[in-house]
Amino acid sequence: MNPVGNEIAVAVEARAQGRCEYCRMHQALQGATFHVEHIQPRSRGGSSELHNLAWCCPSCNLHKSDRVEAPDPDTGRTVPLFNPRTQNWREHFYWDRFRVMARTPMGRATLQTLDLNHPRRLLVRRAEARFSLFPPE
Numbered sequence: 001m002n003p004v005g006n007e008i009a010v011a012v013e014a015r016a017q018g019r020c021e022y023c024r025m026h027q028a029l030q031g032a033t034f035h036v037e038h039i040q041p042r043s044r045g046g047s048s049e050l051h052n053l054a055w056c057c058p059s060c061n062l063h064k065s066d067r068v069e070a071p072d073p074d075t076g077r078t079v080p081l082f083n084p085r086t087q088n089w090r091e092h093f094y095w096d097r098f099r100v101m102a103r104t105p106m107g108r109a110t111l112q113t114l115d116l117n118h119p120r121r122l123l124v125r126r127a128e129a130r131f132s133l134f135p136p137e
C-alpha cells in the first residue's frame with residue numbers, strides 16, 4: 001500500500017514511463033505493482049510531493065529502505081545514493097550488456113546498496129530484451 005494518494009501514484013508511474021527509476025526495470029513483465037518511493041524517507045522528514053517521489057521496483061525499494069547514503073565500495077567513503085529527481089541516470093551508470101556499471105562514486109554506492117546486478121535481475125533484463133523492453137532508452 002502506497003502512503004500517497006492514487007492520483008500521485010499514477011503521476012509518478014507516468015513520469016517514470018513504468019520503469020523503476022533506479023534499476024530501470026519495466027513493470028510490464030512483473031507480477032507486482034511497483035512502489036512509490038520516498039527519496040528522502042518520511043522518517044527523515046521527506047515529503048510526499050512529486051519532487052521527493054520515485055517509481056521503484058520492490059527489490060530496489062527493499063534494498064534502499066530508509067537510506068540516503070552508503071559507502072563507495074572503492075574508497076569506503078560515505079556518499080549520497082543516486083537521486084532520480086536531481087540526477088541523470090546516464091551520468092552515474094551505463095549498461096554493459098545486461099549489467100549495470102557505475103561511472104561515479106555515487107553510482108558505485110547505489111549499485112552495491114541496491115544489488116543492481118543480482119542474478120535474478122540479469123534474467124529479467126534478458127526476458128525484457130525478448131520483448132523489446134531492454135535496453136531502456
Ligand SMILES: [Zn+2]
Nearest residue numbers: 020023057060
Ligand atoms: Zn529497481
